[in-house]
Amino acid sequence: MLTLIGRNLSPYSRRVAIAMTLLDVPHHREYLSVTADPERGLEVNPVGRVPVLQLEDGERLIESGAILDYLMELVGPAKSLIPPHGRARRDCLQLMAIASGVLDKAVAAIYEMRRRPAEKVHEPWRQHLLRQASGGLAALETHCHDGWLVGDRIGMADITAAVMVTFLRVMLPETVPAGLYPKLYALTERCEAMPAFQAHKLETP
Numbered sequence: 476m477l478t479l480i481g482r483n484l485s486p487y488s489r490r491v492a493i494a495m496t497l498l499d500v501p502h503h504r505e506y507l508s509v510t511a512d513p514e515r516g517l518e519v520n521p522v523g524r525v526p527v528l529q530l531e532d533g534e535r536l537i538e539s540g541a542i543l544d545y546l547m548e549l550v551g552p553a554k555s556l557i558p559p560h561g562r563a564r565r566d567c568l569q570l571m572a573i574a575s576g577v578l579d580k581a582v583a584a585i586y587e588m589r590r591r592p593a594e595k596v597h598e599p600w601r602q603h604l605l606r607q608a609s610g611g612l613a614a615l616e617t618h619c620h621d622g623w624l625v626g627d628r629i630g631m632a633d634i635t636a637a638v639m640v641t642f643l644r645v646m647l648p649e650t651v652p653a654g655l656y657p658k659l660y661a662l663t664e665r666c667e668a669m670p671a672f673q674a675h676k677l678e679t680p
């Protein structure tokens with residue numbers, strides 16, 4: 476059976492876990508924290524990060540986007556959460572890129588605060604990272620409407636956006652003040668109410 480390595484506090488791991496549940500892909504889970512166990516992180520991934528997807532023969536895939544690509548090919552185009560071709564595929568991948576780009580900047584801002592001694596935090600750099608995250612949030616807000624981001628059913632763009640907003644609300648609440656991104660909030664609430672999201676709740680740190 477497949478094994479997904481990484482805990483739900485990692486938004487990159489959480490988006491893969493939610494996709495696997497939505498797609499009914501059976502798997503085990505190893506709730507690895509690379510902060511708590513960096514040695515295990517380096518054992519399963521040469522660059523020491525999660526998520527990692529271990530295949531039945533022991534091969535390990537890294538990088539959430541590449542893991543999702545593998546999963547979508549596994550389930551086939553009819554079930555895929557990323558449209559297989561054309562404009563819809565391009566839109567989905569671009570919106571996923573914005574949402575995961577916000578995560579990259581938010582995680583870097585969190586590391587700046589938590590991984591450095593207080594006197595070595597470079598506040599102008601942290602502010603720059605937060606401005607980049609806000610740029611992505613504002614762009615996503617303009618793409619939200621009453622339905623799903625792309626097409627007429629939930630897809631990877633919605634999942635990535637919702638996982639990202641929930642992560643920010645817990646870890647960096649100042650980046651998502653109430654009222655600033657109402658449509659993105661509404662999309663997130665709709666996603667988080669679904670059983671697949673409830674099955675992989677964000678653990679509070």
Ligand SMILES: N[C@@H](CCC(=O)N[C@@H](CS)C(=O)NCC(=O)O)C(=O)O
Nearest residue numbers: 485486487509524525526538539540
């Ligand atoms: N681009 C990667 C990002 C993965 C990532 O940064 N994961 C974090 C956890 S949220 C991690 O393992 N950080 C440990 C580190 O970078 O030292 C992906 O999409 O898989």
